[in-house]
Amino acid sequence: MDDSMGTRDGHASAAADAIAGGDAIANGDANAGGDSVAGGDSIPGEDGQALAAAVQAVLARVDAHASRATSNGSRPGASPSGGAAAPRDAATTDEPTTPAAQQPPTGARERRTATHPAPAPKAISGPATLDALVACFGLSTFERQLVLLAAAAELDPTAAARCAAASGDPTRTYPTFSLALAALDEPHWSALTPVSPLRRWRLTELDDETRLTTSRLRIDERILHFLAGSPYLDARLHGLLRRAQTPQTLPASYGRAADRVAAGWNESRPEAPLRVELVGGDLTTRTDIAATAARRTGLALYVMTSDDVPTDAAERDRLARLWQREAVLLPAALLLEVGEMDREQTAATDAFIDAAAVPLVVSSPDPRPTGRPRGERVTVPGLDDTEQLALWADAFADIPRIQKSHLRSLVAQFQLPPHVIRSAAAAVLRDLPDADTDADTDALDPTELAWRAGLIEARIGLDELGRRIEPEAAWDDLVLADHQSRILREVVAHVRQRATVHQEWGFAATLRRGLGVTALFAGGSGTGKTLAAEVMAKELGLDLFIIDLSQVVSKYIGETEKNLRKVFDAAERGGALLLFDEADALFGKRSEVKDSHDRYANLEVSYLLMRMEAYRGLAILTTNMKKALDPAFMRRIRFVVDFPFPGESERAEIWRRVLPAQAPMKDIDPQRLAQLTVAGGSIRNIALSGAFLAAEEGDRLQMRHMLAAARTEYQKLDRSLTPSEVHGWV
Template identity: 75%
Template sequence: MTEENAASPSDAVRAVLARLDEHVEGVEPDTALPCPDALEALASCFGLSTFEREVLLLCAAMEMDATTAGRCAAASGSSRAFPTFSLALAALTDPHWSALAPVSPLRRWRLVELDEESGLTTGRLRIDERILHFLLGAPYLDVRLHGLLRRPPAPESLPPSYEAAAERVAMSWADGRSDAPLRVELVGGDERTRSDIVTAAAAGCDLALYAMDGTDVPTDPAERDQLARLWQREAVLLPAALLVEVGEPDREQASAVEAFLESTAVPLVIASAEPRPSTRSRAERVLVPALDNDEQLQLWREAFAEVPDVSDADIANLVSQFSLPPHVVSSAAAAVRRDASGDDAVGLAWQAGLHEARMGLDELGRRIEPEAGWGDLVLPERQMRVLREIVAHVRQRATVHHEWGFSSTLRRGLGVTALFAGGSGTGKTLAAEVMARELGLDLFIIDLSQVVSKYIGETEKNLRKVFDAAERGGALLLFDEADALFGKRSEVKDSHDRYANLEVSYLLMRMEAYRGLAILTTNMKKALDTAFLRRIRFVVDFPFPSERERAEIWRRVVPEQAPVKDLEPALLAQLTVAGGSIRNIALSGAFLAAEEGEQLQMRHMLAAAHTEYLKLERSLTPSEVQGWV
């Protein structure tokens, strides 16, 4: 603090004390000097009258000047050696009774506190500690807000799309309307991205930014009102803006947040991943934009500029796969720099991207680490050819869509979608795992029977969460049990059929727009409406395996290192079961042999086959075990 700044409040205090001295016989008052800028700022921002300003200074004098207590006692002609309202009314300029009303600026904004037990006029007046330090040029966040508010980190830079969103937030503050003063709703993106945008907006307006969670807003009306007033005072003193981050609060908490927003007339942003349902006046809404391909390329180039052996072609491949916000790309690059040993920086970058992208999906589906390869699939050549074609569509989409310009001519329906149809155990999930491994992607299995809700709108909400999270890394999405949602729904008989059609249409729309690979599985292809099937790019039928194919599955399912004796795949293939059951029988037979301490033999397979058939509610026929029993 400079000497000049330290002296200014004292000068103003001496001017007020001089008015007290006028009421003490034989004391010559000091000469009044100009008031400091901090006092003028308080008076202007909180609308203080001349009298209220001098009351505030009188209370400040009690803390700043050791002679104030004696002067107050002498001026009031009593033993009250402290400021009181009666003393202020008698000694200060243009007194008025409303200055100490609970709704007046002095008490509404807690600039001074009154000892009410001693009475309105004779109770002690005390300046709030935060206000005193503000007058003395020592600004800080009120300690009563510590733990509730935090300072978000400032981004080093933002992509142009995010900068434009930050400018819209700042402009909305500047153009605050009477029905939504200085209030902005920021929707979309992840929490850190929203914070970066608002931080940039606040910096552009020369404001500090503080953030709080919507769950910390008190549900008690009195506590909430106190918090709102305290923050509004801080927003003026600092000055600052507030970011309130809301997730999915319950009804009571949502009402509390809404009431808090309504009572806060300072620059504020309410941020969420989804638009907030509200019956009250809405704030100006700003959407977090999706970064286009060029912005993503620039992000990755800048983040990996110091990582060796990562070429522009490698960056293009990474961008074609991952759509990550700037802070996540920076985190991925930092992970590569820490772990890179000069061997495979590109592979590390890919794995870092997968790690960052999978965080939002882990709680929405079952992730499978893909290990199976093409050699583990036993399918007719026609189906294998289609599966490889699907992989080519995913792998080359950056070349075809962007380099060759098909995204500008087709615009919609660029997502790679497939339907895998076939009975249980025919290899649908295994095929998806093989493709995920070939593409270097995570495989997430989403059970549609768990996603579909009987409540209107909930199914779309659940699907939106899945696709929004998956967009970050283009994971391979396998929607299991599509029959739970699909069916011959085109004939609308009641409202439930109409909403079921909307749910199916929403799923197909998101699949068509999805930048990764989305696969539906079904056991009942004939139950699906042909109008829906036309919107799927690939349809792959997984037939029940023939005896020759079953024999090949048996050959591949038993590991080479397993101790076997007289196992005959051709005879085992007589069991009329699909690949999934074959794997179950082989594994169960191995456990039986291991328990006996014997080599794996046909009798172990027979016992395991009996168990599997009981599960399938079937019985072994003589033709199935002919020649090996």
């Protein structure tokens, strides 16, 4: 597809500028639909009167042609040879051009000219919408009048009879190219070609393209309504495009990004015309930035997804032309949201982007790996604490009992875009009772509701990447040595006081890197690593997400980093506690680089360490093989907590805490149960299984039930109970 929309040989950007910079659309809303106009007099306003006058002027030319043909004694609308009317020489006469052998004698021509002088054609004025159409699509004088002639058939009830009279055929009650070539000013045959503006952009259409000069010529309905001052989105684009609303306010950082998008359109280069790549953030944020850029440029913004780009080349070309015409008429820009695509859809999307000759934003979470010129790349910036605080304060302005200190704690924990913060505030307002109700307003803490709303909003996008656990365990549920518990509480303090130390005390400015809180939990299966993470999440009021690294690691080069990036990007919104389980799948001793796979494996480890160190929440890794980890990796972890296999006294304490006080028990001895050499996870399994066996018998929980449950657990572990472990049980 070529880009000749602005002028006959020009660029579509000139067309967009012609409308955006003038008063092309005099009336109406770009979203409004337009009804067909019954007649010229029914079009309101000065533009309506100007359009009606222009229609009458072009019909007067049709009448003049009919009069000339009648006075000549020939059939109007046809050449003397009986074919279609040939183009007239506009510089000499209004009469149809005929072969020299068939011209009347010179004297007769002179007498006729003296008796009926041909008036000099007057330029036909028209409404601003017509002038805009001419400027945008580079229409010639002949093409301009041809559009008016086609519009006359819809707007003037006398047009049918006048066309029939001018054609000399009572059945031909409609405009044709033949009639236009004979009756209108400055005719040229190139207006009939498929690459002419009239047909390329479907300003006019032929009922039968096999009869080029004699087929009925119609004006496209969208163009007719545009001329009448009733612009709207072409119905053929409904379902594919949606109108983006411009946000009332935008943070300063986003506003600067919008300025860069607008500048990218204005400073387009031949290799990447009118195209901007907008990456990062979420779709709503990218749309808000693009919509603001469009408004500042005098454009509307419509949004389309790459999945809706046709893979068939002909359909894609029709869609591209239709949208480019709409972009000029409205005027508007397009945001194309690019997601995960297969190879065929990717090729179709790239072709659609390459063909774009009107303002376009290619929107995606991450930069697209393509060798094609992509134009200006604008990355959605992160909002600093001052901007975040202003957003929270504005959104929660109508919520009582929310102090600035509470808002600071929300800012320290959550990194949410403006629309999500507004959604969280709306959720709090819904949960708070009205002042005139009998509900106990003191029982509902707005600060707690705001925190919970922030957690819920921050979960979006992360639930599908990991397993979320609602933290319920407390410190009393942990059975650990004092030094281990002390380290865990120290980790909690680092997370809780992060804002104070980093921002208020200025450590973020002096240290700059490695500020993320990272920990390694090392120990065998069932020793309490996940339980400890749950306790810490409960203490911090955070969600706990367990990420199975064995599912994240991919054999395909680059896919592991891509999967990890999705996890961290989603978690950044709420600083969730991330527990990377089975870290041994990725963090074994880094080997010497012998081939490309070794090199990329080391890159995967480095990428994860980099993201962990920059993560604003708490990232915990678990491993069963601490000794196998690379020392260089260990140096980059802030805390290392060992979870040793519990001794007999620790196992007895675990048994005491696992067995509920209200459970009916008989002769249950935690000290004897501690003879089983199993970790805490297995102890919980045995206790629960024994309880079910007792409940099934309708009896109290006894040691024999525990023995049966222990045999089942040991069988699962491929172990056998020894006599010393169950001595004195039954």
